[in-house]
Amino acid sequence: MERSSTHLTTRLVARLTAVLAGAALAVSPALVQAQPTPPAEQAAVQEPAGDLSFRVERLEGGDRYRTAARVSARFFTPRVPVAYVASGVNYPDALSAGPAAESRGAPVLFVRPGSVPEATAAELRRLQPGRIIVVGGSSAVNDGVLTELRALTTGTVTRLAGPDRYGTSVRISQDAFPGGADIVWVATGQAWPDALAAGAAAAVQDGPVLLTGRTSVPSAVRAEIARLKPSRILVAGAGGAVSDAVVQDLRSLAPTERISGTDRYATSVAISRRVFGTNRPGVHVATGHAYPDALAAVPTAGTTRGPVLLTRPGSLPGAVATELRRITPRTAYLLGGRGSMSLDIDRAVQRERGICWAGPTYPGNESQKVLTTVPGTTGKKVAFTLDMGGRLEGAEQIVDYLIANQVCTTFFPTSLSADSTQGRKVMAKIAAHPELFELGNHTVHHCDLVRGGGGSPTAAPCNRTMTDAFVRAELATAEPALERLAKMPIQPLWRPPYGAHDARVRSLAASVGYPVTVMWGRDTIDWDPATTAAQIVSRTTSPLPPSGTIVLAHLGGYKTSEALPQIVSTLRGAGYTLTTVSDMRDG
Incomplete structure (x- = not known):
C-alpha cells in the first residue's frame, strides 16, 4: 500500500466618541471584531491539573x-x-x-x-x-x-x-x-x-x-x-x-x-x-x-x-x-x-x-477597581505581568520562553512600542498564542497621566498639561493599534505608566472602557540596569507570594530573561500556576 513519511464595537465607539468630543488627536484605524463570547457562556468545567x-x-x-x-x-x-x-x-x-x-x-x-x-x-x-x-x-x-x-x-x-x-x-x-x-x-x-x-x-x-x-x-x-x-x-x-x-x-x-x-x-x-x-x-x-x-x-x-x-x-x-x-x-x-x-x-x-489559560474576555462596563492582587483565586496563582514601553532588547526571547514553557501572561504594551520595528516582531509572537496571552492597555506615549512628563521613546508628547481629552486619547487611541498588532481584543485592564493614577485619571480611563487599573503587589525593578537576576528572582519569590499576587516586570528588563527560568522553576516547584490577571479574576 502506498504511504509517505511524515476578539469591542460598543467599547470602541464609546472611546472614540469621548476622544472626538474633547480632543484634536488623530485616532488610528480601528480593528473591529465580533463581540466575544462572555465568560458565562464558556463551558463550565473544573479547574484542570x-x-x-x-x-x-x-x-x-x-x-x-x-x-x-x-x-x-x-x-x-x-x-x-x-x-x-x-x-x-x-x-x-x-x-x-x-x-x-x-x-x-x-x-x-x-x-x-x-x-x-x-x-x-x-x-x-x-x-x-x-x-x-x-x-x-x-x-x-x-x-x-x-x-x-x-x-x-x-x-x-x-x-x-x-x-x-x-x-x-x-x-x-x-x-x-x-x-x-x-x-x-x-x-x-x-x-x-x-x-x-x-x-x-x-x-x-x-x-x-x-x-x-x-x-x-x-x-x-x-x-x-x-x-x-x-x-x-x-x-x-x-x-x-x-x-x-x-x-x-x-x-x-x-x-x-x-x-x-x-x-x-x-x-x-x-x-x-x-x-x-x-x-x-x-x-x-x-x-x-x-x-x-x-x-x-x-x-x-x-x-x-x-x-x-x-x-x-x-x-x-x-x-x-x-x-x-x-x-x-x-x-x-x-x-x-x-x-x-x-x-x-x-x-x-x-x-x-493546559496548565493555565489566557482567561475569559471581560466587558468594559464593570465597576471601577484598582488591583494590586486578585483575591479568591482557585489554587495558588501568580500573574507575572510584563510591561512593554521602552527597551525591547531580549523581548522576543522572553516571549519564546513563555510559549515554550506554557507561562500564561498579561502584557501591557504602549502602542508606540508595540508598533516599532522590534515591537511588531514581539507582537506577532504574542498574536500567535491567544490561548496563552492577553493584553491590557499601557497608553500611547507612556506619559505620567497625573503630573505630566515621562514618555517613551521621547518625552515631547508628555511635556504638556494632562487634560481630560489627552488622558482619554492616550488610552482610546492606543487600543485599535494594539488590536491590529495582536489580532485579539484588549481586555478592560490598563496599567498607568509609572504607576501614576488618581480618581480623575481612573474615571477618565473607565469612560473609555478601562475600569480596571492594574497595579502590582511585587515589583522586580528589572528596568534598572543595576538590578541583578538574583534580585529579580528574590523580589518575585521570597517570601513566597500570596495567591493572586500581581508581579510587575518588563519585556525589556535588563536581566529579566536571565531571571525568568528560575522564577518559573521556583514558583512551580512550590505549587503555583503562573497565569494571567484575567485567569486569576476568573477564579
Whole structure:
C-alpha cells in the first residue's frame, strides 16, 4: 500500500466618541471584531491539573484552499505517492476522499470547478506527488482543471467519479480498498457533519466512508459493502440522517452499529469515544458550521491518531470539552481562521488541557477597581505581568520562553512600542498564542497621566498639561493599534505608566472602557540596569507570594530573561500556576 513519511464595537465607539468630543488627536484605524463570547457562556468545567507538554496550534490560510494547503504542508513531506484533489465548493466527494487518501499517505487539496487556486498549485509543486487523483465528475471539477493538474505531477492525473455522490463514494472505495475492509462507515450523503467526523475514525481503522440516502441504501453502495466483506458496519448519525430502515438493511450485510449524539457536536464526540482511546498525539477541532476546513484534516489521522471534533464558532460545547479531557491529546489543531472559530475556542481548548489559560474576555462596563492582587483565586496563582514601553532588547526571547514553557501572561504594551520595528516582531509572537496571552492597555506615549512628563521613546508628547481629552486619547487611541498588532481584543485592564493614577485619571480611563487599573503587589525593578537576576528572582519569590499576587516586570528588563527560568522553576516547584490577571479574576 502506498504511504509517505511524515476578539469591542460598543467599547470602541464609546472611546472614540469621548476622544472626538474633547480632543484634536488623530485616532488610528480601528480593528473591529465580533463581540466575544462572555465568560458565562464558556463551558463550565473544573479547574484542570493541566499538561505542561500540551500545545494549541491553529492551522489557517485565509480561505478554504489556502487552509487545506496549510494542513497539507504541516503534515506531509515532498514526494508523496499520490495527492487527492476535490471540489472546494461542494462537500460530498471529499467526504469519502479523506479516508482513502490516508490509506495512501496522501493529502486532500481543493480546486474550483474551473481552475486550480494558486495555493493549491503551490502546494502540489512542493509535494511533487507521484500522481494525482481527482474525485468527482466534470460538473464538480471540469476537464480543464485536470489539464492544469497534469503540469503539477510527473505521473498521471485520473478521475474517480460515479453518476452521483453515492456512486462517487463507491468508486473511491473501490480504488483505495481493492482487497476489502474490516470496518466500513456509512453516513448520509445529504449533509456533511456526520461523515466528516466519521472520516477520521475510518482513516485510523483503514476503512472507507460510503454515503447513503436517508431512507434507503443505493444499490451501488450495497454492492460495494458486499464486496468489501466487512466484519462490522458503523453508521454515523441519528435517525433523522440515516433511518432505522437503512440500519436494518445494512444488518443483512454485516453486524451494524449506529453511533450518534443529540446534535452534530455530540455525534462527533460519540464517534471519538467509540474509536479513540486516551493519550492521542493530536486532535483536530473544527467549526460545525462549515465543512471545508476539516475535510482537509481527515487524511492526517494517520499522524494525529485522533478524532475530528466539531465546535460552535464562539463557544466550545461542554461535551467536546469533556472529550478533550478524556483523550488527553498532546496537540490540538484548530482548523480555519477566526471567521470560522473565534479565539475563544483557542482559549477554551487550552483551559481544558493546559496548565493555565489566557482567561475569559471581560466587558468594559464593570465597576471601577484598582488591583494590586486578585483575591479568591482557585489554587495558588501568580500573574507575572510584563510591561512593554521602552527597551525591547531580549523581548522576543522572553516571549519564546513563555510559549515554550506554557507561562500564561498579561502584557501591557504602549502602542508606540508595540508598533516599532522590534515591537511588531514581539507582537506577532504574542498574536500567535491567544490561548496563552492577553493584553491590557499601557497608553500611547507612556506619559505620567497625573503630573505630566515621562514618555517613551521621547518625552515631547508628555511635556504638556494632562487634560481630560489627552488622558482619554492616550488610552482610546492606543487600543485599535494594539488590536491590529495582536489580532485579539484588549481586555478592560490598563496599567498607568509609572504607576501614576488618581480618581480623575481612573474615571477618565473607565469612560473609555478601562475600569480596571492594574497595579502590582511585587515589583522586580528589572528596568534598572543595576538590578541583578538574583534580585529579580528574590523580589518575585521570597517570601513566597500570596495567591493572586500581581508581579510587575518588563519585556525589556535588563536581566529579566536571565531571571525568568528560575522564577518559573521556583514558583512551580512550590505549587503555583503562573497565569494571567484575567485567569486569576476568573477564579
